[in-house]
Amino acid sequence: MSANVKQLINELPKAELHLHIEGTFEPELMFMIAERNKLPLKYQSVEELRKAYDFGNLQDFLDIYYAGANVLRKEEDFYDLTWAYLEKAHADKVVHAEIMFDPQTHTDRGIPFDVAINGIHNALKDAEKEFGMTSKLIMSFLRHLSEEAAFETYENYFRHKDKIDAVGLDSSEVGNPPSKFARVFQRAKMDGLFVTAHAGEEGPAEYVWEALGILKIDRIDHGNRLLDDEKLIERIAKDKIALTVCPLSNLKLKVVHDLKDHPLKKMLDYGLLATVNSDDPAYFGGYVNDNYIQTAEALNLTEGDIIALVKNSFSGSMLDEETKKRYLKSVDESVNGEDLG
Numbered sequence: 001m002s003a004n005v006k007q008l009i010n011e012l013p014k015a016e017l018h019l020h021i022e023g024t025f026e027p028e029l030m031f032m033i034a035e036r037n038k039l040p041l042k043y044q045s046v047e048e049l050r051k052a053y054d055f056g057n058l059q060d061f062l063d064i065y066y067a068g069a070n071v072l073r074k075e076e077d078f079y080d081l082t083w084a085y086l087e088k089a090h091a092d093k094v095v096h097a098e099i100m101f102d103p104q105t106h107t108d109r110g111i112p113f114d115v116a117i118n119g120i121h122n123a124l125k126d127a128e129k130e131f132g133m134t135s136k137l138i139m140s141f142l143r144h145l146s147e148e149a150a151f152e153t154y155e156n157y158f159r160h161k162d163k164i165d166a167v168g169l170d171s172s173e174v175g176n177p178p179s180k181f182a183r184v185f186q187r188a189k190m191d192g193l194f195v196t197a198h199a200g201e202e203g204p205a206e207y208v209w210e211a212l213g214i215l216k217i218d219r220i221d222h223g224n225r226l227l228d229d230e231k232l233i234e235r236i237a238k239d240k241i242a243l244t245v246c247p248l249s250n251l252k253l254k255v256v257h258d259l260k261d262h263p264l265k266k267m268l269d270y271g272l273l274a275t276v277n278s279d280d281p282a283y284f285g286g287y288v289n290d291n292y293i294q295t296a297e298a299l300n301l302t303e304g305d306i307i308a309l310v311k312n313s314f315s316g317s318m319l320d321e322e323t324k325k326r327y328l329k330s331v332d333e334s335v336n337g338e339d340l341g
């Protein structure tokens with residue numbers, strides 16, 4: 001990879017569009033919060049916990065990820081978790097972040113919805129004050145649970161309209177197709193929310209068709225498997241539906257076996273609006289710039305590819321057109337600016 005490509009990655013302002021806040025829980029912070037809340041952890045040390053981050057597939061990861069979230073009890077825990085991510089994102093020149101949280105991971109353990117959302121929201125507001133970073137919050141439903149449970153979770157939206165911008169769908173994909181959540185997504189659309197869903201991460205192209213046709217999603221999280229279906233590629237290119245691609249996640253969860261086989265470059269060549277994101281960086285070994293750098297290295301991405309990916313991150317965001325334009329202009333200014341010279 002050329003020095004210029006690396007410099008572009010490190011210095012261009014960018015948006016991150018696929019990030020689970022529970023997936024940013026670094027072992028050091030997990031131990032600190034567990035101690036603060038006087039809760040035991042299954043692991044004796046940070047090193048032992050990190051060693052457990054060796055996953056055969058998505059489900060292996062999810063089991064550890066849900067267990068880790070168990071020590072989050074108080075509003076300050078959610079604040080500290082979110083703040084730690086925002087500091088790292090700021091260091092990576094993320095100027096806009098669209099963050100997912102999984103309310104059911106917390107409410108199912110007796111933690112009130114408000115405790116989680118208020119802690120996360122307060123950190124997002126502080127990042128706006130301190131770094132000028134803008135953000136959106138996505139309430140994600142766990143697809144291994146029922147649609148009825150998703151509806152119960154959705155009820156909280158009406159008390160927190162000022163904090164929630166979108167709904168999402170995550171967790172165990174295979175066996176839990178988008179169609180299972182048709183009515184709750186229809187309701188969210190009716191309420192004017194932006195809607196997104198994980199589709200085609202491990203699940204087939206058919207699930208991506210369902211996410212488009214039944215859930216009427218505005219964006220696709222992952223979407224790797226859509227490349228199995230030419231008609232689907234055409235449709236997604238024509239409708240300019242953004243893909244939030246997560247290369248290091250795909251590698252760690254064995255969606256791809258080598259980054260050299262990652263479909264990101266192919267997606268760009270097909271004219272798809274692909275973006276680069278970190279998904280669950282504490283578990284997958286890298287924040288957003290690491291995702292760009294390792295993928296650029298493996299796929300020989302050019303300066304043009306990096307600029308396109310960074311621009312896609314703003315174009316594929318849920319920001320209003322005016323703000324998108326402002327951010328896109330700031331990318332052009334950075335590309336042309338002497339600070340990159």
Ligand code: ADE
Pocket residue numbers: 020023058065170171172198201249279280
């Ligand atoms: N929850 C957190 N990360 C996820 C992923 N990569 N896929 C599905 N659900 C998730």
Ligand code: ZN
Pocket residue numbers: 018020170198221279
């Ligand atoms: Zn994800």
